[in-house]
Amino acid sequence: MRAAAFALKRRQWEPVAFASPALVLITVVIVFPLAYSFYLSLLNFDLSVGPEREFVGLKNYSEALFRDQRFLGSLWNTAVIIVPALILELLLGLGIALLLNRPIRGRPILTALLAIPPMISPVMAAMSWRMMFGVKYGAINNLGRQLGIIDVYFDWFSSPFLSIVAVVLVEIWHNTPFMMLVLLAGLQSIPPELYEAAKADGAGPWQRFWFVTLPLLKFTMAVGVMIRMIDLTKIFGLIFILTFGGPGGATETLAFNTYLVGFKDFRMSYAAAMSYVIILGVLVLTLIFQRLSRSREARAV
Amino acid sequence: MSSVAAVRTQVAARRTVRYRVQEWAAQGFTYLGLTAALLFFLAPFFWIVTTSLKGNEDFFAFPPVWIPAEPSLTHYTRLFTHASGGRYFMNSLVISSLSMLAALMVSLPTAYSMARWRFGGGLLSTTLLILRMLPAIALIIPIYLMYKWLGLTNSYLGLVALYTVVYIPFAVWLLVGFLREFPVEIEEAALIDGCSRLGALVRVIIPIIAPGMAVVALFAFIATWNEFLFAIVLTGIETKTMMVLVTSFTSGGVDTFYGEASASVVLGVLPAFAVAFFLQRYLVKGLALGGTKG
Numbered sequence: 001m002r003a004a005a006f007a008l009k010r011r012q013w014e015p016v017a018f019a020s021p022a023l024v025l026i027t028v029v030i031v032f033p034l035a036y037s038f039y040l041s042l043l044n045f046d047l048s049v050g051p052e053r054e055f056v057g058l059k060n061y062s063e064a065l066f067r068d069q070r071f072l073g074s075l076w077n078t079a080v081i082i083v084p085a086l087i088l089e090l091l092l093g094l095g096i097a098l099l100l101n102r103p104i105r106g107r108p109i110l111t112a113l114l115a116i117p118p119m120i121s122p123v124m125a126a127m128s129w130r131m132m133f134g135v136k137y138g139a140i141n142n143l144g145r146q147l148g149i150i151d152v153y154f155d156w157f158s159s160p161f162l163s164i165v166a167v168v169l170v171e172i173w174h175n176t177p178f179m180m181l182v183l184l185a186g187l188q189s190i191p192p193e194l195y196e197a198a199k200a201d202g203a204g205p206w207q208r209f210w211f212v213t214l215p216l217l218k219f220t221m222a223v224g225v226m227i228r229m230i231d232l233t234k235i236f237g238l239i240f241i242l243t244f245g246g247p248g249g250a251t252e253t254l255a256f257n258t259y260l261v262g263f264k265d266f267r268m269s270y271a272a273a274m275s276y277v278i279i280l281g282v283l284v285l286t287l288i289f290q291r292l293s294r295s296r297e298a299r300a301v
Numbered sequence: 302m303s304s305v306a307a308v309r310t311q312v313a314a315r316r317t318v319r320y321r322v323q324e325w326a327a328q329g330f331t332y333l334g335l336t337a338a339l340l341f342f343l344a345p346f347f348w349i350v351t352t353s354l355k356g357n358e359d360f361f362a363f364p365p366v367w368i369p370a371e372p373s374l375t376h377y378t379r380l381f382t383h384a385s386g387g388r389y390f391m392n393s394l395v396i397s398s399l400s401m402l403a404a405l406m407v408s409l410p411t412a413y414s415m416a417r418w419r420f421g422g423g424l425l426s427t428t429l430l431i432l433r434m435l436p437a438i439a440l441i442i443p444i445y446l447m448y449k450w451l452g453l454t455n456s457y458l459g460l461v462a463l464y465t466v467v468y469i470p471f472a473v474w475l476l477v478g479f480l481r482e483f484p485v486e487i488e489e490a491a492l493i494d495g496c497s498r499l500g501a502l503v504r505v506i507i508p509i510i511a512p513g514m515a516v517v518a519l520f521a522f523i524a525t526w527n528e529f530l531f532a533i534v535l536t537g538i539e540t541k542t543m544m545v546l547v548t549s550f551t552s553g554g555v556d557t558f559y560g561e562a563s564a565s566v567v568l569g570v571l572p573a574f575a576v577a578f579f580l581q582r583y584l585v586k587g588l589a590l591g592g593t594k595g
Binding site for chain 2: 019025034112271
């Protein structure tokens, strides 16, 4: 008994020792660089000019937030992509999840097949669609011509509006299945007795959906939307391949614009300041997300 | 009397018929909707695969050839001989495998410490969540400058180290969940029998939670395979990954190099296809925390 108690006694150094390799690595490779980047954002370091750097305080931030039309434009573009993408992903995802939740044959295989797009990288998703949108050899123009819907080879990336539509379409294709999986899990956690009770009280299918499904699915929907929103504020690879920010900067998003400033213009300090604006946005969204998922856990208990 | 009964059965029968018709219509609509969804979500894959197998005549033909009559692997061989496709495929494979193993090895003890001793409490897990959601663009600027100074750009080591550490928060997060479900009694039995903590972790816990670790490992593999921003900034001509290779097909206007481009996309989505079925049960949890993003 005594030996056992000794063996089980927690030794003070053990938790720290077990956790430290990862924590040290995170500090060196993530936390320190982030701190360095913040310091950098207070300088006027520009690699295309030279190695000289001076302390300029918050000048980079005030320039980005109040003067830089391109940065403010990228903020707007990101919102213009996020809002329709989120709404459509939610509606489509909910629709497919509701269909999958009905008594059907082959649900596991159907779910697995539908879940493939979010597993591939945004780069590959964008490349597939870029080729599908191709003017002469793309599947969309060719199918359209074959069916007689269009009679010219159409350039889908010629106008800002259509380019945004294309970006939103690819994003929907890529991530609606994620929303579908989240909502399907939510639907399956609703106890069937509730539906039986509603049925016994004379509720029709629509009433059951409005008064049982939707209220119980609200939190799941909010969590799914938050996750997608956090992800979409960082949208980069899809833009890089599909439009490269064009035409005329119409699809330049926050992350893409920051990339161009940092690795095309080499204005390191300014790019660091821009990246901190993105960090701030993501941080706020992440904390909201955390509170949301905690409150859901609290409700479930 | 009998006529009333007859009317009643008639009404009942009509009701059942109406109910059945409604049911059939609903089921028909369900399958129709799901078929449409399948078409929308899988058609691009179908088209990319068939395009990559087309010969040149099929490629330029109108009306378009949707399924090549004589599939050929020319684009794949050209990709391998002319565009160093083989090298970049191997790069992706090696970098992803190494990062996956390293991330798992470093994350497990940390997750154990958090699960068993509540190390770090809520603060550490919140910090990990925030680090998990951290935009890559915020990290790449200082990392690029540091790597240039250290001479780590265009090196396997630099990329593997970065991927490993960036993936730790996610791996720890998932592993804590698996470890919390692990019964303490089994571990205590091993400790009483004279096992050290580390010994118990390696000899008792790892074999039992191996399936959970495999899930984390597969997500880590896919995430590093899919990662793009770090790769495009930090890799050079020798260390490019598949994601970076694809960008070389976007430079010459919308219509160039379809054959090799589609072949490289097929190779680039291969791992995702391979593991999508294995990970099905864990997809929601994994994808929610950005499991497939680097």
